[in-house]
Amino acid sequence: MSSEEALARLAAEEQQLQFTLFNPDTAWQLGCALRQEAGRRGLHVTIDIQFAGQTLFHCAMPGTSPDNAEWIRRKRNVVLRFQRSSYAMGMRLTLRNTTLEAFYGLDPADYASQGGSFPLRIVNCGCVGAISVSGAPQLDDHLLVSEVIARFLGINQ
Numbered sequence: 001m002s003s004e005e006a007l008a009r010l011a012a013e014e015q016q017l018q019f020t021l022f023n024p025d026t027a028w029q030l031g032c033a034l035r036q037e038a039g040r041r042g043l044h045v046t047i048d049i050q051f052a053g054q055t056l057f058h059c060a061m062p063g064t065s066p067d068n069a070e071w072i073r074r075k076r077n078v079v080l081r082f083q084r085s086s087y088a089m090g091m092r093l094t095l096r097n098t099t100l101e102a103f104y105g106l107d108p109a110d111y112a113s114q115g116g117s118f119p120l121r122i123v124n125c126g127c128v129g130a131i132s133v134s135g136a137p138q139l140d141d142h143l144l145v146s147e148v149i150a151r152f153l154g155i156n157q
Contacts, residue, residue, distance in 0.1 A: 003091065003094075003095050004095070006091060007088060007091055007092060007095070010084075010085060010087065010088040010091070011084075011088065013085075013146055013157070014084065014085055014088065014118070014119055014121070015121075016150075016155060016157075017118070017121070017146065017149045017150060017153060017155065018121040018122060018123045018153075019120070019121065019122050019123070019153065020122070020123050021122075022051060022120065022122055022128070022129075024056050027049045027051060027056035027057045028056070028057060029152070030049060030057070030131065030148070030149070030152055031047055031049050031056075031057030031058075031059060033148050033151070033152055034047045034131075034133065034144065034145070034148050035047055035059050035061065037144060037147075037148050038061060038133070038144060039061070041140075041144065043061075043135060043136045043140065043144065044061050044062060044063030044064055044135050044136075045061055045064060045068065045133045045134060045135035045136055045141065045144070046058075046059065046060045046061065046064045046068035046069055046072060046133065046134050046135055047059045047061075047132070047133050048069070048072045048076070048130075048131075048132045048133075049120070049129070049130075049131050049132075050076060050120075050129045050130050050132075051120060051128060051129040052128055052129060053129075061135070063135070064134075064135050068134040068135050069134075071112060071114070071116070071134035072116070072117065072132040072133070072134045073110075074108075074109075074110060074111055074112035075112050075113075075114060075115075075116050075117035075130075075132055075134065076117045076130040076132050077110055077111050077112075078100070078111050078112065078113055078117065079117045079118065079119050079127070079130040079132075080127070080129075080130060081106075081111070083119055083126065083127040084119065085115070085117065085118045085119060085142065085146075086112065086113055086114060086115055086116060086117040086118075086132075086142075087114075087115030087116070087138060087139070087141075087142040089113045090113035090114055090115060090138070093113055099113075100112075100113055114138040114141075115138035115139055115141050115142035116132055116133050116134050116136075116138060116141030116142055116144075116145065117130050117131070117132035117133075117145075118130065118131045118132070118142070118145045118146060118149065119131075131145055131149065132145070133145055
């Protein structure tokens, strides 16, 4: 699969993985599912779900540090600004041989295009937040989030 095909697949994934309803109970259930799956995969991650500027779920698993929460903040900023997954944005920038700082003038202290933050989309509403993890390699972070969301929504990928 070419990089362009991979980007198209990521865009389709982002459009497919949308919620019809999202509230604090949904965030709790999804966050717990992410934590359980991270444990099953042997990953030590911090998990964060933010909806409309409010943190609805946050969990730092053993083996993580405050740096993971900082990575989440920076990756989430990318999702909220571009309404794309941080992994897709990173891949797009790599294809253009550039960075968030060089292309958009964004401070790397506040924005990170490494994988692990995914747009929280509601059908007919758009991006209203972000579902983020940090602690594993960026592809593993991305796959943890996207695969758990798909399973949670009952969507086969």
